[in-house]
Amino acid sequence: MDLYCVMGNPIEHSRSPWIHARFAELTGQTLDYGRRLVPLDGFADAVAAFRADPAGAARGCNITVPFKFDAAAAAQHVSERAALAQAVNLLAFRDDGVHGDNTDGIGLVNDILLNAGVALQGRDVLLIGAGGAAAGVLGPLLDAGARRVVVANRTLAKAVSLVQRHAALALRHHAEIEAQQLDTVNGTFDVVVNGTASSLAGGAVPVAASVLKPGALAIDMMYGPAAAGFMTWAKEHGAVPRDGLGMLLEQAAEAFEIWRGVRPPSAQVLAELRALIAR
Numbered sequence: 001m002d003l004y005c006v007m008g009n010p011i012e013h014s015r016s017p018w019i020h021a022r023f024a025e026l027t028g029q030t031l032d033y034g035r036r037l038v039p040l041d042g043f044a045d046a047v048a049a050f051r052a053d054p055a056g057a058a059r060g061c062n063i064t065v066p067f068k069f070d071a072a073a074a075a076q077h078v079s080e081r082a083a084l085a086q087a088v089n090l091l092a093f094r095d096d097g098v099h100g101d102n103t104d105g106i107g108l109v110n111d112i113l114l115n116a117g118v119a120l121q122g123r124d125v126l127l128i129g130a131g132g133a134a135a136g137v138l139g140p141l142l143d144a145g146a147r148r149v150v151v152a153n154r155t156l157a158k159a160v161s162l163v164q165r166h167a168a169l170a171l172r173h174h175a176e177i178e179a180q181q182l183d184t185v186n187g188t189f190d191v192v193v194n195g196t197a198s199s200l201a202g203g204a205v206p207v208a209a210s211v212l213k214p215g216a217l218a219i220d221m222m223y224g225p226a227a228a229g230f231m232t233w234a235k236e237h238g239a240v241p242r243d244g245l246g247m248l249l250e251q252a253a254e255a256f257e258i259w260r261g262v263r264p265p266s267a268q269v270l271a272e273l274r275a276l277i278a279r
Contacts, residue, residue: 003057004033004259007046008064011037013224015245015273016062016252022272023256023264031260036061043070051093060092060259062252065197068102068132075100084139084165087132090255101258104133105140107251108193108219113144115246115270118217121145123190126211128182130158133221134195138162138177141193142169148176152185152207182206188213192239194220194230205230209237220244224277245277246270 006016012035020033038046051058063071071088072078076097082088088100112118125146127134130153141149149170153159159179170177180186185207196206212218218234220227223245231241253266 001057002031002059003050003053004031004060004062005036005050006033006062006064007036007038007043007050007067009038009040009066011035011064013226014064015223015248016064018276019249019252019269019273020256022269023253026269027256027260027262027264029260029262031059038067040066043067044074047071047074047091047098051098058093060090060255062255063089063091065132068136072100074098081105081136081139084169085132085135086165087135089132089136089251090258092259101255102136103251103254103258104136104247105138106254107249108137108221108247109140109144110250110254110266111242111246112191112217112219115250115267116217116240116242118191120191122147124148124187124213125150126185126187126189126192126207127151127195128193128206129153129195129197130155130162130179131195131197134193135162137193137195138166139169142166142173142175142177145173146175146191148178148187150178150180150185150187150189152180152182154182154206156181185211187211188216190216192216192218192234194218194222205233209233212237212239214238215240217242219247221247223248245273249273 068087078100082102092099151159218239220230221244223243227243234241249270
């Protein structure tokens with residue numbers, strides 16, 4: 001049986017095994033998908049150990065925090081979008097080596113467009129953070145037609161580096177893109193995306209409520225209890241709150257198609273997962 005897994009630290013909260021098992025069931029695929037807790041200094045060894053399955057059945061893995069930059073370094077081949085992000089959330093093991101891709105961005109965009117029903121064309125977007133999660137979504141936000149994207153980060157140099165890598169893409173789409181210091185963000189936005197670990201750590205929302213246009217869509221890339229603080233903040237200030245569960249489903253659907261060549265019904269599985277969590 002083909003083997004897949006999700007690697008991260010922490011990892012016990014991950015819904016990915018349930019999601020991919022349901023995808024497999026609905027598409028008639030046969031696979032085994034599990035979780036792997038990876039030591040903070042042991043990512044390369046963890047990937048090597050998984051690939052060394054005695055039956056040679058390991059086919060790929062998803063990567064979550066904090067290893068998306070490590071995964072980029074571990075891949076011998078990377079997709080164009082992963083190279084631009086310099087972050088990888090998917091590894092595929094093929095005859096010619098380890099292939100890396102990044103499905104976070106298209107997952108976020110598909111959730112916004114298809115599940116939330118919000119257009120990105122001509123909109124102003126604030127992306128909070130410049131780590132592996134944020135790096136993966138900047139390009140697809142530009143591809144989706146955002147008019148202006150501001151990347152705000154506590155360490156400005158990281159935001160500047162991310163913006164510079166995407167400058168040519170922004171120019172191609174006639175979009176404005178800039179880096180700003182997190183605590184002095186300038187402007188108001190139609191869509192605000194929290195790509196920091198503040199929610200996971202139980203920290204405060206890292207920007208002022210003044211960034212929200214009335215009725216703005218405010219998305220935390222986390223889901224469940226980790227996203228509760230950000231979503232409460234958004235609702236209290238007149239925005240439409242959304243957690244990262246839809247993004248998780250959509251990036252998983254993209255990964256499943258890359259691995260298996262079949263597109264699973266992500267909207268159906270998202271509805272099922274929300275119902276399961278609500279019990």
